[in-house]
Amino acid sequence: MILQQNNIEFHNVGALEALDGISGLSLVRIPQGVRETLNYRARLRALSPTGVELRFVTEAPQFRLSLAAHEGGNRLHVFRGGYGHSEHGMGGGTTRVFDFAAPETFSTVTSEGLKSGVFSPDVWRIQISGGPTSFWGFDSIGFPVRPPTADEKPALRWLAYGSSITHASVKGYPHRAAHRLGVDVLNKGFGGACHCEETLADYFASEETWDFATLELGINMRGTFPVEEFERRARYLVRRLRDGKPGAPIVLLTHFLNRTHHIPPEQHEDLIFQRQTEYDHVLRAIASEMANEGVHLIEGCDVLTDFCGLSCDLIHPSEAGHLQMGENLARLLEPIIAPLRIAKDEASS
Incomplete structure (x- = not known):
């Protein structure tokens, strides 16, 4: 199962769930039906987004992503392909709209030069770590968005x-x-x-x-x-x-x-x-x-x-x-x- 919604691939996400008392769609690694059969601590750990990535391709020069951190200490690690783009923090109990801009430097080199590693340099990767996190929305400012294809990410x-x-x-x-x-x-x-x-x-x-x-x-x-x-x-x-x-x-x-x-x-x-x-x-x-x-x-x-x-x-x-x-x-x-x-x-x- 590879979860997709809003033309975004949610890597390492078992389900996008509306949890009681929490707004947005929680990025859970194990779905509720399985999660609630596990030991108590595992139920909590299954809500952690470690290793979760939002992946998509767009030609938008800028886009907005809205996320909410249920607890403190969350970090976003942003990549274009394998290239590090930026890192951001999120405070607990807050919802934040992140603005991201496409790297201008990519247009200054050949496409062949950029094609290094197993991820296509066209793929945005928003990697999340820390406590439970909810997805609120994504705005590409009217530009098309699609999930990455098989040949734009690792084969295994x-x-x-x-x-x-x-x-x-x-x-x-x-x-x-x-x-x-x-x-x-x-x-x-x-x-x-x-x-x-x-x-x-x-x-x-x-x-x-x-x-x-x-x-x-x-x-x-x-x-x-x-x-x-x-x-x-x-x-x-x-x-x-x-x-x-x-x-x-x-x-x-x-x-x-x-x-x-x-x-x-x-x-x-x-x-x-x-x-x-x-x-x-x-x-x-x-x-x-x-x-x-x-x-x-x-x-x-x-x-x-x-x-x-x-x-x-x-x-x-x-x-x-x-x-x-x-x-x-x-x-x-x-x-x-x-x-x-x-x-x-x-x-x-």
């Missing part, structure tokens, strides 16, 4: 499911790796709430459009769920995705480097240490058993390799850590998705 779509480490921000490891790989990422991170619910697995398998997936599982479950329940949920998720998207690579990620990897031996009886260790064994077993079905494993400690790439909580990566993770994960994913690139090229030729 990546579903990235995981914890707050995946949720992160537009500078988080999924977005870094996606940029390096030249793919589109659907950021489905749930900070503190990645619990592998069956309804979410069903939704990813049947409603979302993606070519490969990474599943960063465990860190939000190790304090609450016995190993047996983690295994049951993880197996359901992987099997459901496998059956729903035959041929699409599924990549399991063991725990990224964190404090539990370096606790002293006398604390190895700690419940968190034991569950993290056993959860990772489960993921390795699933990947081994389903290797012939296109299920792969990447060790999290091969993605984040530098312990000082963590913030002081020794769980969440710093910005430098996310940068390292993005580079390493892109390198490790490339041989897995290379056959997809070949198939896409052959299909389009």
